[in-house]
Amino acid sequence: MNLDHGIRLAIADDFFSSHNQLPRKIQNKVSEFINRFRQSPTRSGLNYESIKGSRDKRLKSVRVDLDYRAIVLKPETGNTYLLLWVDQHDDAYQWARRKVCQINQVSGSVQIIDVEQVEATTEKLKQSHQQPEAQPKRFDAIADRDLMRLGVPEILLPAVREIVSDRDVEELLPHLPKEASDGIFMLAAGYPLPDIFQQLERPEPKDNIDPDNLEAALDNEDSRSRFMVVTDDTELEEMLAAPLEKWRVFLHPTQRKLVERDWNGAVRVLGGAGTGKTVVAMHRAKWLAENRLTKTSDRLLFTTFTRNLAIDIENNLKTICTPEVMKRIRVINLDSWVTSFLKEEGIENRIVYNNETDDLWQQAYTLAPPELGFPLSFYREEWQEVLQQNRCQTLRDYLGSRRIGRGTRLSRQQRQGIWLVFEEYRNLLREAGYREANDAMYDAISIIRAKGREILPYKAVIVDEAQDMSKGAFELIRAIAGPPTANDIFLVGDAHQRIYGQTVILSHCHIDIRGRSKKLRLNYRTTDETRKWATAVLENLAIDDLDGGVDSLQDYRSIMHGDAPIVKGFKTFEQEISYLQELLTTLQNQGNTGDRNSSRVCMVFRTQSLMEQYESALGNYPIKMQRIKRNQPDNLLDEGIRIGTMHRVKGLQFDWIVLPGLNDDILPLKTGLNDCPDDVSKDRFITAERCLLHVAATRAKQQVLISYYGKPSPFMEKK
Ligand SMILES: Nc1ncnc2c1ncn2[C@@H]1O[C@H](COP(=O)(O)OP(=O)(O)OP(=O)(O)O)[C@@H](O)[C@H]1O
Structure with missing residues (x-):
């Protein structure tokens, strides 16, 4: 069903939140109400009640049933209606009285602001500064226009101008629109404005933004992160029926910018825990499958490290993709992909993981020269970090390989002694019909190289939990994706969460991310109290950025507060x-x-x-x-x-x-x-x-x- 007479309806994320809190019976009535409303928001039976004491006269209440009311923005000019909130009569009125809806005159986005909250916070900040005149304010040197370009609503400028300390920043952030809180946070952390504009990809401000043109303002990136413009009945029904998962529709602008565009090669997205990396990766898969997989046979591989995570991701993807789109996306953890690929190629070796080869190691260790005195754990580590990393097949390979980052120095003679154990271990693996995961990856690479990449249907590879992938895994990912090309590889990860693999340098695996490296900073999952605690556990550790550089959680924060x-x-x-x-x-x-x-x-x-x-x-x-x-x-x-x-x-x-x-x-x-x-x-x-x-x-x-x-x-x- 399409809307008649060019009327446009947009539903705010807050509306979905409030809808989600209602009893099921009322939710059904709300769905019926939206259908009626969409057909004709101007029909005479629809009574728009004014709200006494409201600060924004365009906000009206409309009856859903005897007790419940929807809050709607009824435009004075134009044909764009906004559905903002739904609640019991008194609560809905209360909500509406506190709010104004404005188009930010610099950033151009539609913003809903709780004026009462803003006034209270500004007052609180003023009170907390004992000698208001004497204290320099944190953002004195920043022009209003720049603050607004970051997304600060005009009405909130006085509050932002009151900020002196970090505590003030924390006090105010929850009351700012998301896009503005990102910018203010970075500003408070000391980033220069041009860097912030660039990192957050804030567009050049436009002149002559029409404060009443809601239609144009809804096309703005920031508006899209909080409004769903209704174009499709099925999508709307799904939104109303599903348990609330806002990210399905309302990606944050910094997330959306990573998803909906062409990239001229491999992309790496870093971000602390809970910043939406998996969400971004899933939307990227959807976008590519819908927009860039042109041939019917084209496929996309979405891979991650653990099997239960792959299952979780596949289930979530099903909630944002149609069955048709899902047919184009294969979600599987990389080890399982390798196993099934090798099986299809007629290789039946059993792939074994760490503790499955304990017995073989024990046997091989009996050949260790006693005069060397190394424990078994040393051999296993050396195998993993030197032999497997360098693909050593012979003693010569081993003697010539670099042992970067190893704690024990070895002479040539010692290496020769150690080799006896490795040689035996390799023989035992072969006799048992076992293949270590890393070897299996290189087997797969060899087959792909020999037969040509055309044997695979994949046009792109998306990788979640990239921090745990080994060098072999990345080389395989490169082989699956083929020679570097646009949109080929999209990696998301966070080395602060590395619990399996070792440090890998992407460029050493032929994955070049220069100029295509992005970071997410806003944690949507944990409270700021938990985030701080969990970050302190890693204090003073040097953590890599997956490409030989250093990453930090310094500018990472949560939007929610709660119990420590x-x-x-x-x-x-x-x-x-x-x-x-x-x-x-x-x-x-x-x-x-x-x-x-x-x-x-x-x-x-x-x-x-x-x-x-x-x-x-x-x-x-x-x-x-x-x-x-x-x-x-x-x-x-x-x-x-x-x-x-x-x-x-x-x-x-x-x-x-x-x-x-x-x-x-x-x-x-x-x-x-x-x-x-x-x-x-x-x-x-x-x-x-x-x-x-x-x-x-x-x-x-x-x-x-x-x-x-x-x-x-x-x-x-x-x-
Ligand atoms: N734009 C958004 N708006 C609201 N919620 C979001 C948004 N993006 C992500 N989330 C929510 O944040 C939570 C964390 O997202 P996700 O699992 O993608 O993070 P992650 O960075 O992959 O986390 P981790 O690295 O800890 O596994 C999820 O509940 C997700 O729904």
Whole structure:
């Protein structure tokens, strides 16, 4: 159904939020109301009630049923209507009285501003500065026009001008439109204005913006991040029916700019946990599949590191793509892709991972020359980091290979001695019909090179969790994507969350991202309190940017505030268990109110055996627990608190994260640390352990609850 007489209807993201809070019966009435409204917003039966005391006279209330009202912006001129909010009568009026809707005269976007909130915050800021005249204001040197170009609404300029301290910035940010809060945050962090305009891709301001031309203003990038212009009935119905996931429609402008455009080659997107990297990658897949896969046989490969994440992504993609588009996108973790590709090519080797070859290593180690005195862990590390990285097949390769970053120096003679173990290990692998994952990747590369890339249907590859991909993985991705071309590779990742792989330099894998490297800074998942805590766990660590440079979380922040993480220590395991029992019962009950359910709680452990230990101790209590599965998506309808290891929760999110057993011998894991052959290896191990805690904590939307018994993990000092 198309709208008649050229009328345009746009629905605000706030409308969807308010709609989501309504009882199901009323939601159905709202859908009927929208249909009627869309057909003819000017028909006589539709009573636009003025709102007494409103600050924006164009905001009107329209009846949904006896009790409920929608708040609509009825234009004085033009044919564009905005649906802004829906609620019970009094609450809807209350909402509308506080708001004004304006077109920003510099950035050109449509902005809805809570004037009461703005006034209260400005006043609070003024009050907090004891000698208002004496204190220089933070943004005195910045022109109004520049602030507005960042997205600050004119009406909010006095509040921004009051800012003196970082605390003031934090106070004000939640009340700014998203695009403005990005800019103000960077300004406060000391970035020069031109850099901010460039990084946030703020367009040159236009002259003569018509303050009443809503139609033009809705085409603006920032407006698009908060309004859905209704063009398609099905899309609207889906939006109203689905549980609210705003990102489906309302990408932030900084996200959208990465998605909807051609890139002249490989792109790397960095961003701290929860900044929407996966969301961006999914929208990129959709956009490419819809707009750039021209031939019917063209396909796109969307790959990630773990299998359960790939399943999760595929399910989410299905909610934003039609079945037709989905046919063009293959979502699979890279190891599984390799296995199935090799199988199709008639290679039946079993691909084995780290601990599956423990026995073979033990056997090979019996050949280690005793005079060298290296532990088995040294051989395994050397194999992984030197032999596999450099593709050493012969002793000659090994003798000639560089051992960058290794902690123990080796003479030529020592290398010859060590080689005996490697040679034996390789023989044992061959005899067992095993292939290590890295070797399997290079097997796949060789086949693609020999047969020609035409055997693959992929025109583009999208990679999530790129920080955990190995050198072999990236070389394979390059081989799958073919010689560098426009839109070929799109990588998203964050080395602060590296928990599997080693540092890799993309340019060494023929992936050139120069000039096509972007960063997301706004965390949509965790509260700022959790973000700060999880970031402090990584303090003073040098973290790479996947291409030989350094990345930092300095300008990364959250849009939400909430309770800070809580750490509880106990003398004994039993005491911790009884605390957990009480805590989980409370969370479970909390979880059962409103639209939540208990599957929103996840208990996360450092190791599988620790998980089993707690699971069995808590099994005496009536707490239903469900392990997160490797091969299955989480079904939110299944009751029970989720439990999993820190590795398993990578890429996922829950309302509450409970982290039990963070004792000093668990994090860093003592057994792992003792296995490290030298100090360099120990340092690397500790960094990875810190990253694990960072990953686990940043899965929480509401709060992180940590406990331990005996001595706490040293990573929580100062917390
Ligand atoms: N523009 C947006 N508006 C609202 N919510 C968003 C937006 N972008 C992302 N989100 C939400 O933020 C959360 C985190 O997104 P996502 O999982 O893509 O982040 P990520 O950077 O991949 O996280 P991680 O690296 O921690 O796995 C999700 O709940 C997602 O729906």
